[in-house]
Every structure is written in structure tokens, then in C-alpha cells.
Amino acid sequence: MVRTRFVNGLRILNALPGVKFLFANPFRLTADKSTFYHPQELFALQLKRKPIRIKPPETKYKTPGVFTVRAFPTAEEINLEALLPVLEDALSLKAEHIQQSLDVLRAVNESTLGCESQEIYVFREGVVVLWNVPSIAINNILAEVHKFEHHRYANHVVEQDSETIGYVYNYNQEDYVGMTEKQEVMLSPTNTQWEKYVTSHVLAANVKLTVWERQLEKYIRDVEFITEDLKYGRQIRMSEHRVLRKHGAIFALRHVINLSSALLEPPQMMNYTIRLDTMYKDLNTFYAMQKRLRFIKEKMNHCLELILLLSAYLKDKHRLRLEWLVIGLILIELCFETFYCVDRFFPIFK
Structure with a gap:
């Protein structure tokens, strides 16, 4: 009964014009025991701040026309020969070695027709570079690569030492490729395979x-x-x-x-x-x-x-320790010889 009168009094105060109740809360005030809060508990609830979420680095590159490339150091070495059929069968990617280089594996997702292609460059020295690959697919790809790694790095090393950068296409000046003022990689619209390979090589080295x-x-x-x-x-x-x-x-x-x-x-x-x-x-x-x-x-x-x-x-x-040990042994031998000579000429035990 007292609780019901208290709730009704709060509603009357909130209804008065120009009066803002000090303990206003986002919860619905009723006479129900499960939803009733003491004023001190209401004030404590309001002081709790919403936790701040730190956005991942790739959110910087959500601008239209800007794509993301990420490089992960995963291990000391990756067995590319055993990984090649797995990329083709398990992940449905078209994989092949880079021309004149058996230490780099290139895989392309052929299902992205008419859109920006998704490409993967795997280096034998334990680095995976992914072009325009979403985060969910990245986890699946790294999980498959982990099976063929030697001397694998810890998970926190893979995340902390990874590199993320955006890339765009130069439709105005086709002769220029490289870094832009916005710290993005500029690629030409045509013949992008070798430009992506060069960029992947530098990212892997980095x-x-x-x-x-x-x-x-x-x-x-x-x-x-x-x-x-x-x-x-x-x-x-x-x-x-x-x-x-x-x-x-x-x-x-x-x-x-x-x-x-x-x-x-x-x-x-x-x-x-x-x-x-x-x-x-x-x-x-x-x-x-x-x-x-x-x-x-x-x-x-x-x-x-x-x-x-x-x-x-x-x-x-x-x-120096050995020298002192030798000197000590010589001194011991000298003492025995001295005792022997003294005993020979001056027999003291007879």
C-alpha cells in the first residue's frame, strides 16, 4: 500500500509543468515488485556509463571506391605445396604459383564477377595478404592456413603485427601508381595483378x-x-x-x-x-x-x-679458476714432497 502511494506521488510530480524529476529513469515505474527500484538504486543505475567500443582499423576504409588489403604474419614458414589443393577444394578458390616464384601462392575468388575481386597472396615465409576479403572469410582462410604452418606465431602476435591499408584505382592518371596523400595505395585500372603482387610483397616484408x-x-x-x-x-x-x-x-x-x-x-x-x-x-x-x-x-x-x-x-x-686450481694442486704436491724429504732425513715417526 505504501509502495503504491509512493509510485503515484512520483507520477504526480512528473506530471507537473516545468518540474523535471531528479530521479527520472528509462524504466517503467509500476507497483510491481519486480520492476520497482528504490530512489538510491535508480540514481546508481543512471551513473553507469555505456562502454566505449573501439572500432577496428578497417572501418577507416568504408568510403565508396576505397577497398581494404590486410597482411597477417602467421608463422615462420608455410607449406605452399600442401596448401594449394586445400584452397581449391575446401575454399573453392583458383590457386596458382606466381610466375617464376614458387615461394608465393596466389588465390582468386571467381564468384565475385562484376565486383572488385577478392585475392589472396600466401608467402612461404609465413605471411598471408588478403585483398578485399571480409572479416568472416579472413577467419576461415587463416584457420585453413594454420594447418600447414611451421613454428606458428601466437594469436596476439598475428593480430598486433598485422597491417591494414586501403587501396583505390586511378582512373584519371593511369601512369601513376603508388601511395597517395591519404595514405592509400593507388593502382591502375588495368594490369592490377603485378601491382597487387608488388604491394603484397612490401606488406609481407613490413x-x-x-x-x-x-x-x-x-x-x-x-x-x-x-x-x-x-x-x-x-x-x-x-x-x-x-x-x-x-x-x-x-x-x-x-x-x-x-x-x-x-x-x-x-x-x-x-x-x-x-x-x-x-x-x-x-x-x-x-x-x-x-x-x-x-x-x-x-x-x-x-x-x-x-x-x-x-x-x-x-x-x-x-x-682463472682453473689456474688457481692447478696452483692449489701444485702446492699440495709440494707440501707432500716437503713432508717426504723431512721425514727421510729427519725421521720423526720412528
Whole structure:
């Protein structure tokens, strides 16, 4: 009864002209027990803010005429020969190797007739580049690719180190291809296959270099305490076995970047024209590939010098320990010989 009178009083106050009730709420006030709220509870409910949703990066490219290309670093290596029939059978794509390159696989969705084509470029070094592919299809494609990967990256690495960029077609100046002022890739309306391949090559090199930078930063954090110990003259808190492993890790990274990776070189193809070469250099400049590569090599050289210094220090320490051990053994032998000589000329035990 009291609750009903309270609700009726609230309705009368809300009905008065020029009066805005302090505890107005979006819920319907009734005398029902399940929908009745105490005024303090109503005020607490109104203070709850709606959570802010962060839009994904690809929402930037929802402008008509602007399409999206995304690159994902998924693993150290992908078995393209085993992946080729799966793309054709399971995903119904037309897949083939790029001309004069067995390390790149190109797949096209032929069902998108009359629209912008959906293309996929899979690199043997563990990078998947998708052109105009929706997010739902991306998850399905990556799930199939994961089955043929070696040394797969963690999911957070795949997402954080991925790259998304928009691309448009140049219908006014067909001679110009490259980056625009809006940070979008400009393609020509005709012969887009090789332009997309060059762009995919640069995107693959960019995301792969990002993974290497992250690995090097983790390596630097792991050995950062050594410089502090050397600076303040503290005891080195690293064994020879661990130093050897760190030495092997930095050499393995240098081997991948300097010797085994082909993504840091221009793509190999027959019709590599001057326009494609200009486009390749333009994209490399946009992502600062040469500058980042120079920095990462300088960091690796510094880490290698630190590990070599530490290895030499531990070797000297081990050598010094062996020398003192030999000196101790010589002293023990000298004591025994001295005791033997004294006992021979001055028998004290007879």
C-alpha cells in the first residue's frame, strides 16, 4: 500500500509543468515488485556509463571506391605445396604459383564477377595478404592456413603485427601508381595483378620486419640487466650455458634477416617494369623499410658485442679458476714432497 502511494506521488510530480524529476529513469515505474527500484538504486543505475567500443582499423576504409588489403604474419614458414589443393577444394578458390616464384601462392575468388575481386597472396615465409576479403572469410582462410604452418606465431602476435591499408584505382592518371596523400595505395585500372603482387610483397616484408623487431626488443629486455651489472661492478648473473643460448638466438635472427629471407629484396618476376620498380620504392619509403632495417642491424650488432664481451669474461673467469686450481694442486704436491724429504732425513715417526 505504501509502495503504491509512493509510485503515484512520483507520477504526480512528473506530471507537473516545468518540474523535471531528479530521479527520472528509462524504466517503467509500476507497483510491481519486480520492476520497482528504490530512489538510491535508480540514481546508481543512471551513473553507469555505456562502454566505449573501439572500432577496428578497417572501418577507416568504408568510403565508396576505397577497398581494404590486410597482411597477417602467421608463422615462420608455410607449406605452399600442401596448401594449394586445400584452397581449391575446401575454399573453392583458383590457386596458382606466381610466375617464376614458387615461394608465393596466389588465390582468386571467381564468384565475385562484376565486383572488385577478392585475392589472396600466401608467402612461404609465413605471411598471408588478403585483398578485399571480409572479416568472416579472413577467419576461415587463416584457420585453413594454420594447418600447414611451421613454428606458428601466437594469436596476439598475428593480430598486433598485422597491417591494414586501403587501396583505390586511378582512373584519371593511369601512369601513376603508388601511395597517395591519404595514405592509400593507388593502382591502375588495368594490369592490377603485378601491382597487387608488388604491394603484397612490401606488406609481407613490413609485417615480417615488425615481428623481427618485436623479437629483438624481447631479446634486449632479457639481456638488459647485464649492462647494469657491468656498470655497477656486480656479479654476472648468467651461466655459460645461458650465454651460449643467447649467442645462438642472436645469430639465428641475423641469419634469417641477412641470408634466408627473400622478402627484403625486390620481387622476382619477368615483367618488372620501371613503373613497378617506382611503386616498390614508393611503398618501401612509406613504411621506412631501409631505415628500420638499418636500425635493427645496429641493435643486433650491439647485442652481439655485449654477448661476446660476456662470453669472453666468463671464459677468462673459468680460465682463472682453473689456474688457481692447478696452483692449489701444485702446492699440495709440494707440501707432500716437503713432508717426504723431512721425514727421510729427519725421521720423526720412528
